[in-house]
Amino acid sequence: MSTKSPQKIPVKIKFLSSILHSLNLDYATSFSAGLDLRACFKENQLTFKPRERKKIPTGIAIEILEPSIAGFVFSRSGLGTKQGLVITQGVGVIDPDYRGEIFVSLLNISEEDQTIIQGERIAQLIFLPFFQAQIIPTDNLSYSTRGNGGFGHTGKL
Numbered sequence: 792m793s794t795k796s797p798q799k800i801p802v803k804i805k806f807l808s809s810i811l812h813s814l815n816l817d818y819a820t821s822f823s824a825g826l827d828l829r830a831c832f833k834e835n836q837l838t839f840k841p842r843e844r845k846k847i848p849t850g851i852a853i854e855i856l857e858p859s860i861a862g863f864v865f866s867r868s869g870l871g872t873k874q875g876l877v878i879t880q881g882v883g884v885i886d887p888d889y890r891g892e893i894f895v896s897l898l899n900i901s902e903e904d905q906t907i908i909q910g911e912r913i914a915q916l917i918f919l920p921f922f923q924a925q926i927i928p929t930d931n932l933s934y935s936t937r938g939n940g941g942f943g944h945t946g947k948l
């Protein structure tokens with residue numbers, strides 16, 4: 792393992808919930824890629840019935856001070872694999888111009904009721920670079936070996 796630390800980008804964080812006062816909002820280890828987001832609802836706990844989904848406030852709003860970096864909300868692997876609580880839309884995208892509270896939409900894909908408690912770490916926020924396309928309208932796309940083949944076109948093995 793390198794002794795260097797991951798590169799940091801500047802991100803302002805506004806704390807919106809007193810629940811976070813007593814809890815740590817920081818990277819779990821010095822090489823964690825994801826910043827854990829915590830459930831900041833008023834109740835002590837929240838239960839999801841099978842296939843139920845809920846939007847959960849995280850108690851933070853952010854300002855990413857780099858124009859080509861967005862935040863991406865991913866599932867925590869423990870919550871997803873042990874309890875079946877996953878991000879409803881697959882991945883949440885936090886645009887760099889978004890200033891509102893970050894919400895996490897969780898979906899219970901298990902067959903049982905699942906409960907999370909106030910302050911629990913429910914998802915992870917990862918900052919990644921993105922590109923916008925410079926759109927070039929055309930009728931002709933260049934030849935490639937793959938062509939139109941997709942969705943398993945190259946076989947299983």
Ligand SMILES: O=c1ccn([C@H]2C[C@H](O)[C@@H](COP(=O)(O)OP(=O)(O)OP(=O)(O)O)O2)c(=O)[nH]1
Nearest residue numbers: 864882883884885886887889892893894895896
């Ligand atoms: O998991 C998420 C996903 C999005 N957002 C916030 C930040 C994001 O910048 C904004 C809009 O998200 P998105 O572009 O995915 O939403 P949309 O459904 O396309 O709606 P909009 O018309 O607001 O863009 O909502 C969250 O708080 N959590």
